[in-house]
Amino acid sequence: MDYFNREVINNYAPDKSAKENKIVEGFDELFDKLDLKDGMSISFHHHLRNGDYVLNQVMEEIHKRGIKDITLVASSLFPINSPLIPMIEDGTITNIITSYMSGDVARAISKGALKGKVVMQSHGGRARAIMSGDVKIDIAFIASPACDKRGNISATEGNAFCGVLGYAYADSIMAAKVVAVTDTLLEYESKTEIPSERVDYIIKVDSIGDPNGIISGTTRITKDPVGLRIAQKAVEVMVATGLVKNGLCYQSGAGGASLAVTKFLADYMKEHNIVGEFASGGVTGDLVNMMKYGLFNRIYDVQCFDLVSAENIKDDKRHISMSAEKYASPNKDAIVNSLDFVILGATEIDTDFNVNVISGHDGIIMGGSGGHQDTAFGAKVSIIVSKLFQSRIPTIVDRVGVITTPGSTVDILVTERGVAVNCRRSDLKEALDKAGVSYMSIEELKKIQDSFIGEAKVKDNSDRRVIGYSEYRDGTIIDNIYEVK
Amino acid sequence: MDYFNREVINNYAPDKSAKENKIVEGFDELFDKLDLKDGMSISFHHHLRNGDYVLNQVMEEIHKRGIKDITLVASSLFPINSPLIPMIEDGTITNIITSYMSGDVARAISKGALKGKVVMQSHGGRARAIMSGDVKIDIAFIASPACDKRGNISATEGNAFCGVLGYAYADSIMAAKVVAVTDTLLEYESKTEIPSERVDYIIKVDSIGDPNGIISGTTRITKDPVGLRIAQKAVEVMVATGLVKNGLCYQSGAGGASLAVTKFLADYMKEHNIVGEFASGGVTGDLVNMMKYGLFNRIYDVQCFDLVSAENIKDDKRHISMSAEKYASPNKDAIVNSLDFVILGATEIDTDFNVNVISGHDGIIMGGSGGHQDTAFGAKVSIIVSKLFQSRIPTIVDRVGVITTPGSTVDILVTERGVAVNCRRSDLKEALDKAGVSYMSIEELKKIQDSFIGEAKVKDNSDRRVIGYSEYRDGTIIDNIYEVK
Numbered sequence: 012m013d014y015f016n017r018e019v020i021n022n023y024a025p026d027k028s029a030k031e032n033k034i035v036e037g038f039d040e041l042f043d044k045l046d047l048k049d050g051m052s053i054s055f056h057h058h059l060r061n062g063d064y065v066l067n068q069v070m071e072e073i074h075k076r077g078i079k080d081i082t083l084v085a086s087s088l089f090p091i092n093s094p095l096i097p098m099i100e101d102g103t104i105t106n107i108i109t110s111y112m113s114g115d116v117a118r119a120i121s122k123g124a125l126k127g128k129v130v131m132q133s134h135g136g137r138a139r140a141i142m143s144g145d146v147k148i149d150i151a152f153i154a155s156p157a158c159d160k161r162g163n164i165s166a167t168e169g170n171a172f173c174g175v176l177g178y179a180y181a182d183s184i185m186a187a188k189v190v191a192v193t194d195t196l197l198e199y200e201s202k203t204e205i206p207s208e209r210v211d212y213i214i215k216v217d218s219i220g221d222p223n224g225i226i227s228g229t230t231r232i233t234k235d236p237v238g239l240r241i242a243q244k245a246v247e248v249m250v251a252t253g254l255v256k257n258g259l260c261y262q263s264g265a266g267g268a269s270l271a272v273t274k275f276l277a278d279y280m281k282e283h284n285i286v287g288e289f290a291s292g293g294v295t296g297d298l299v300n301m302m303k304y305g306l307f308n309r310i311y312d313v314q315c316f317d318l319v320s321a322e323n324i325k326d327d328k329r330h331i332s333m334s335a336e337k338y339a340s341p342n343k344d345a346i347v348n349s350l351d352f353v354i355l356g357a358t359e360i361d362t363d364f365n366v367n368v369i370s371g372h373d374g375i376i377m378g379g380s381g382g383h384q385d386t387a388f389g390a391k392v393s394i395i396v397s398k399l400f401q402s403r404i405p406t407i408v409d410r411v412g413v414i415t416t417p418g419s420t421v422d423i424l425v426t427e428r429g430v431a432v433n434c435r436r437s438d439l440k441e442a443l444d445k446a447g448v449s450y451m452s453i454e455e456l457k458k459i460q461d462s463f464i465g466e467a468k469v470k471d472n473s474d475r476r477v478i479g480y481s482e483y484r485d486g487t488i489i490d491n492i493y494e495v496k
Numbered sequence: 497m498d499y500f501n502r503e504v505i506n507n508y509a510p511d512k513s514a515k516e517n518k519i520v521e522g523f524d525e526l527f528d529k530l531d532l533k534d535g536m537s538i539s540f541h542h543h544l545r546n547g548d549y550v551l552n553q554v555m556e557e558i559h560k561r562g563i564k565d566i567t568l569v570a571s572s573l574f575p576i577n578s579p580l581i582p583m584i585e586d587g588t589i590t591n592i593i594t595s596y597m598s599g600d601v602a603r604a605i606s607k608g609a610l611k612g613k614v615v616m617q618s619h620g621g622r623a624r625a626i627m628s629g630d631v632k633i634d635i636a637f638i639a640s641p642a643c644d645k646r647g648n649i650s651a652t653e654g655n656a657f658c659g660v661l662g663y664a665y666a667d668s669i670m671a672a673k674v675v676a677v678t679d680t681l682l683e684y685e686s687k688t689e690i691p692s693e694r695v696d697y698i699i700k701v702d703s704i705g706d707p708n709g710i711i712s713g714t715t716r717i718t719k720d721p722v723g724l725r726i727a728q729k730a731v732e733v734m735v736a737t738g739l740v741k742n743g744l745c746y747q748s749g750a751g752g753a754s755l756a757v758t759k760f761l762a763d764y765m766k767e768h769n770i771v772g773e774f775a776s777g778g779v780t781g782d783l784v785n786m787m788k789y790g791l792f793n794r795i796y797d798v799q800c801f802d803l804v805s806a807e808n809i810k811d812d813k814r815h816i817s818m819s820a821e822k823y824a825s826p827n828k829d830a831i832v833n834s835l836d837f838v839i840l841g842a843t844e845i846d847t848d849f850n851v852n853v854i855s856g857h858d859g860i861i862m863g864g865s866g867g868h869q870d871t872a873f874g875a876k877v878s879i880i881v882s883k884l885f886q887s888r889i890p891t892i893v894d895r896v897g898v899i900t901t902p903g904s905t906v907d908i909l910v911t912e913r914g915v916a917v918n919c920r921r922s923d924l925k926e927a928l929d930k931a932g933v934s935y936m937s938i939e940e941l942k943k944i945q946d947s948f949i950g951e952a953k954v955k956d957n958s959d960r961r962v963i964g965y966s967e968y969r970d971g972t973i974i975d976n977i978y979e980v981k
Contacts, residue, residue, distance in 0.1 A: 014612040014630065015591050015963060017973045024904035025968070027873045031829045047634070106500050138693075145499065161829050184669060199773070199794065200816070208821035208828050210621075233786040309684065331685070336693035343693045344516045344646050388512050419509035480502060483510070488502045 012450055017348060027098075033162050034213045036159025038072040041214050045074065045188055047428050050080045051149040054141075054186060055109070056179035057087035058154065058314055060172055062224015063155035065192045067094045074103050082106040082127075084148055086178040086335075091224065099124045107479075108146060109312065110134050111379035120478065122374040123494040129376075129479030131369050131415070131492065134178065134313070135339025135347065135385035136484035141181040142336060145486055150351050151186035152375065153179045154219045155193040162210030166332075167325040169195030171220045174321030176204045177313035180334035183209040194219045202325065204332065204431060226317045232274065232297070233267030241396050242271035245354060245425045246279055250253065251446030252392055252439060254351045255279065259287035262347070263305070265316060266356035268396045273297060273354070280306045293381060294320045294330075302329060311346050313338040313382075322352055339385035341484045347382070347389025355383055357395045357424075358410040362453050364418030364433045366395060366412035369481060372404045374470075374495040380415050384484045387420040392439065398427040399456070403464045407457040410469050413481050414490040424453060431456045480485040505931070518647050519523060519681075519698045523557040526699050530673055533557065535565045536634040539626075539671060541664035542572035543639065543799055544656060546896035547709015549679045550639035552579045553701060559588050567591040567612075567894045569633055571622060571663040571820075572864070575599025576709065584609045592964075593863065596864035605963065607859040608979040614861075614964030616854050616900070616977065619663065619798070620870035621969035626666040627821060630971055638664045638690065639704045640678040647676055647695030648688040652810040654680030656705045659806030661689045662798035665819035668694040679704045686933025687810065687923075689817065717759065717782070718752030722912050726881050727756035730839060730910045731764055736931035737877055737924060739836045740764065744772035746792070747832070747871050747913070750801060751841035754883045758782060758839070761978050765791045775830050776823065777867060779805045779815075787814060796831050798823040798867075824870035826969045832874025840868055842880045842909075844896040846940050849903030849918045851880060852896035854966060857889045859955075859980040865900050869969045872905040877924065884911040884941070888949045892942040895954050899975040900964050909938060916941045 035041045041495050053073070053219070055066045066085060071094065073081065081104045088095070088107075093115040098104050100119075106127035107120065112243065120129055132140060140146040153176070159170035164183075166176045183189050183205045191205075191213045201209075233239065261276070263269040273290075274297065280287065281304070283296045290298050291311035296319025302310050309329040315321040324330045339347050347353075359367040366387075368378045385394040406426065422439060424431040432440050432452035442452050461467075477494040483489045514691065530655045536646045538558070538665065540551045556579065558566065566589045570707075573580070573592075576607040578600040583589045587603075589610035592605065605614055617625060625631040630938045638661070642653035649668075667692070668674050676698045685692075734740050748754040753950060758775075761780065765772065766789070775783050776796035780806025787795050794814040808814045824832050843863070844852040851872075853863045872878040877879075882891045907924060909916040916938035917925050928935050946952075960978040968974045968978065 015615070019965070019973050019976055023902050023968060023972055023974045025873060025901075025902055026972070027878075027905040030833045030874075033829050037977065072522070130500070145497070161834070202815075206822050208825055208830065209821060211828065263697070270529070321815050331688075334691065334693060340693055344518050345693065345698065346646070348515045388510060389515075391513075401793050414508075417510055420512045480504070483508060485510070487508055488504050489508045491504055 033210065034160065038214070041190065041212055043214060043369045045150055047078060047150065049078055052082040052084055052147055054151040054182045055086065056153065057085065057089065058173040058177065058178060059220035060225050061089040061091045061166055061223035063091060063154060064151060064220045066092060069152045069192065070095060070098055072462060073111050074098050079103055080105045082108065084108045084146060086089060087111035087118050092116045096124065101494060102126055108132060109379065110137050111381050112376050113378060117376040119429055120496045123476065125478060129492065130482050131379050131479065132482045133339065133344060133380040133384035133484045134335045134339055134382045136482055138181045138335040138340045139342050139484060140275055141185050142342065149184055151189045152191060153180035153183065153191050155191040155432065156219065157195040157197050157201065158191045158193040158213055159197040159485060161201045162207040162213055163169060163200035164191050164205040164210065164482035165197070165201050166204045167202045168197060169193070171222045172321055173225055174231065174315035174324040175312050175332045177333055177338060178335050179205065181336055190214060192216055192219060204373050219373035223357060225315065232265055232270040237398055241268055241398065241425055241427050242275050244430065245272045245396050246275040248394065248423060248425055248430055248443065248448055249276065249352055249379060250279065251448040252442045254391060255437055257286050259285065260350045261287055261352050261477055262292040262350055263354040264356055264383065265293055268334060269354045269356055270295065275294040277301050277306055291350070296320055299323045299330065302422045311338065339382055345389065347385045350386060350390035351392065353386035353390040353393050355393060357406065359408050360395060360406060360424055361408050361411045364421040364453065365411050365414045366416040367413050368415045368422055368490050369413040369492065374412055374493060376492065384416045387416045388484065392422050393420060394423045395421060399428045399460045405460050405464055405467050408467055409455060413492050415481055417483065417489060418476050421495060424456065426456065428459050429456050510791055518695065518726060518823055519645065523699070526675065526697055527561060529697060530635055532563060532635065534563055535665055537567040537569055537632055539569035539633045539636040539666065540571065540666045541638065541661060542570065542574065543658040543661055543663060543706035545710050546574040546576045547706035548576060548639060549703055551577060551703045552636060554637045554677065555583055559583050562684055563823060565590045567593065568842045569593045569631060572596035573601050576951065579599050582610065587611055592619060594623050594840065594864065595859055596866050597861050598863060602861040608745050608961065608963060608981045610963060614977065615967050616964065617867040617967045618785055618824065618869035618969045619820050619867045620826055620830060623666045623820040623825045624827055624969060625971060626670050627827070633667055633671040635673045636667035637677055638668065638952060639677050640676040641704065642682050642686065643676040643678040643698055644682040644685045647692040649676050649690040650682070650842050651689045652687045653682060654678070654791060657806055658710055659800035659809040660797050660817045662688065662818055662823060663820050666821055675699060677701055677704060689904050707803060710800065710806070717755040722883055723753040726753055726883065726910055727760050729839040729915065730757045730758045730881050733879065733908060733910055733915055733928065734837055735764065736933040737927045739876060740770060742771050744770065745835045746772055746775045746837050747777040747835055748809065748839040749776055749841055749868065754841055755780065757881060762786050762791055764937065776835070781805055784808045784815065785874045789903055822866055830874065832870045834842035835875035836877065838871035838875040838878050839870060840878060840880055842882050842891065844893050845891060845909055846893050846896045847942060849894050849938065851896050851901040851906055852901045854898040859897055859978060869901045872901045873898065873969065877907050878905060878909045879910060880906060881910050884913045884945045885949050889896040890943050890945050890949055890952050892938060893952055902965055902968065902974060908914045908939065911941065913943050913944055924935050
């Protein structure tokens with residue numbers, strides 16, 4: 012179109028009585044309106060975590076309709092999503108793009124059930140890929156705790172309120188069509204998370220999920236004494252860097268040991284009257300309580316990890332909802348870039364500090380980056396907390412099963428038998444020396460590990476089928492994911 | 497890119513110390529980073545109205561740099577923007593896309609100064625055009641009352657706080673690059689209007705504008721007794737339709753007579769204990785006071801028309817900020833579609849009810865649709881309030897100078913000498929009959945007008961140069977705009 016040379020249409024008479032109603036009655040009407048067909052990309056978010064009913068319900072309706080060759084763009088998949096397995100096996104779902112995957116569906120994919128590929132992204136990488144158009148979404152189905160008649164989606168009202176919808180935000184902007192799936196229709200909006208102009212259709216279902224399922228998976232603090240010892244050591248290391256001071260910006264992952272670090276850090280901050288600037292991430296009630304106690308000025312929240320957090324964000328202005336883009340996208344100066352520390356887990360780490368959180372030692376997918384890549388890049392100091400070995404399975408290996416987070420962004424490994432510092436970070440070594448905190452090279456730490464359990468063999472992947480990829484947050488493919496026989 | 501068949505990059509090592517700082521020092525650095533060049537499309541918003549310093553300042557810097565052939569996508573232009581005239585004359589600015597234009601710059605364009613074309617859109621049409629990609633923006637410069645170091649833009653902090661940035665929202669999403677121009681750098685965000693992930697660069701200037709300029713142009717209530725009589729008549733007509741009742745959704749334009757309607761409506765609502773659901777639009781302190789008094793449950797605000805309104809939106813949850821898309825875009829079920837009434841002005845209206853608010857009787861541009869097209873379409877009843885003639889210049893004509901709002905969306909004309917109802921709206925005629933409110937056809941009303949001032953000649957445009965277009969909100973070109981010699 013030559014925008015500045017166009018023809019006048021004379022006597023143009025728009026019909027002002029022709030107004031849209033977004034609310035549709037049932038999936039048949041919805042799918043007709045959406046012109047749902049084979050080969051489409053369909054997206055979902057995981058804010059209801061293992062309590063989400065929407066992904067299964069929509070996919071079952073798609074399955075019933077006989078649609079094939081769907082690319083499933085789900086921000087995460089949980090054990091509750093095992094009903095997808097037959098849909099993967101019969102070609103309803105061909106490809107999957109996600110940031111985390113656990114349970115039977117992850118196992119089935121590792122065993123080769125998917126006809127296409129699985130791409131594992133980080134949370135920030137997912138936002139980047141969607142916003143840039145690398146990943147195109149035909150229809151985004153947004154599990155909406157509440158929604159008004161115009162399509163203003165709220166995460167703080169309704170039975171399954173989850174507080175925030177940070178992972179659905181990019182989808183709501185970029186998907187060709189957006190559907191709000193809700194069990195709670197409001198007359199008027201209340202604390203809108205996704206505004207009505209992004210929403211094409213609204214469908215009411217009996218229930219979008221079980222709010223108790225929000226607490227699930229990896230979001231419980233460890234009670235294991237070894238885990239607690241590691242967490243205490245990690246705080247000692249943090250203090251040694253000199254960065255635990257007023258203005259601290261902090262995030263921990265959702266693993267049990269990472270959450271324990273937060274607890275011990277809180278004790279230290281209280282004792283030394285330290286006020287941090289913000290804590291970020293998926294947010295637990297513990298973090299909310301730290302803010303209420305005055306240990307942090309504010310919380311940046313992309314996803315509530317429990318109902319205490321989801322309740323708090325309703326009215327507490329210091330508790331700020333953020334999109335995955337704002338949180339972690341590599342495109343712009345995201346919140347992760349302001350972090351002093353991030354505390355993360357690892358199933359494997361190699362001597363180049365590359366971390367695997369996608370697959371277990373057996374190669375079966377049981378997790379994913381989530382914000383791992385993003386925060387490791389962004390934080391001044393990224394710290395991995397992990398047992399050195401467990402049930403004779405080593406943590407430090409020569410080559411991780413799937414590189415999730417590149418070693419150039421991982422700084423310190425804290426285990427129960429010692430601390431290793433990435434040789435790229437001589438500044439951190441100096442700080443630890445000064446503080447009298449002992450550390451060693453990761454090779455030395457591996458020797459200690461191997462002295463207990465023997466050296467593991469490097470797996471030969473040469474004849475294994477590639478079932479997917481580990482994608483870095485900037486879109487680079489950094490590793491293959493292989494089928495496990 | 498075949499997304500599901502890609503190569504692994506081995507030993508990928510992102511440099512975590514390479515982090516962006518969005519704050520640039522001065523326009524030279526900014527323009528270098530933006531790779532500013534000839535032919536680009538540059539956008540601005542008008543929330544600071546006739547008090548805005550940003551548009552002129554940025555364009556003067558662009559002018560200094562010798563850049564040519566800019567398409568200026570400004571949501572509105574005001575008398576303060578007259579420094580653009582030499583830039584139009586020397587080819588710095590070639591084309592202009594806007595929703596409102598007044599003052600010397602509008603006059604110069606009418607006289608043929610622009611080498612390219614001017615396209616006049618509605619507020620909702622502008623949002624649609626940007627979101628759809630019909631209008632592409634290379635760089636959006638967003639006058640930001642305050643901005644934190646990451647680029648979270650606030651409209652409620654800073655010296656020139658304007659409350660809302662509804663017109664800049666689409667630009668912030670779709671522009672290739674977004675620059676926050678601010679005089680107030682915050683350490684941390686406060687009531688973010690445009691989130692940091694949309695902002696590429698931040699530049700600090702001495703002052704973004706004069707907050708007193710926000711009250712300007714057409715936003716003062718009339719004191720003229722004839723205008724007040726028209727306003728009272730309009731309320732009588734509204735009541736006759738039966739729609740002035742609990743749940744009322746209401747908007748008035750920013751013209752003096754329209755604002756007077758709001759005042760008399762408030763009196764009626766008080767007297768009859770009516771509680772409306774919402775008032776929307778550009779929002780004045782009067783509207784805020786009506787909400788505080790309990791006459792409306794909430795306000796939807798795309799732009800604050802005075803500082804009382806801008807102050808109120810800081811903390812009043814019932815006062816809801818909205819983007820131009822949410823307000824008025826034709827794509828989705830916008831707020832305008834819920835309106836019962838809109839009260840609007842007209843410089844001319846023809847016997848098909850087509851309205852001109854772009855040009856005066858002399859053909860010189862002196863306004864624009866703003867939300868005129870959008871609300872006339874959306875409201876159940878759209879009412880034009882206008883004097884029948886002024887200084888012997890007729891309001892009702894055979895053919896308006898520039899069709900801004902198609903007659904099929906305009907329902908009632910209220911003048912000091914009578915009311916005309918669009919023949920398409922037999923339902924409204926019935927209601928008025930029932931209520932005993934007299935009305936006539938627009939042809940009859942024109943006869944009354946002509947009996948005072950004589951019949952105007954229809955202008956012959958056949959040999960006049962087309963300098964631009966009136967675009968309908970859905971993108972259709974509905975009229976030419978001609979040069980005035």
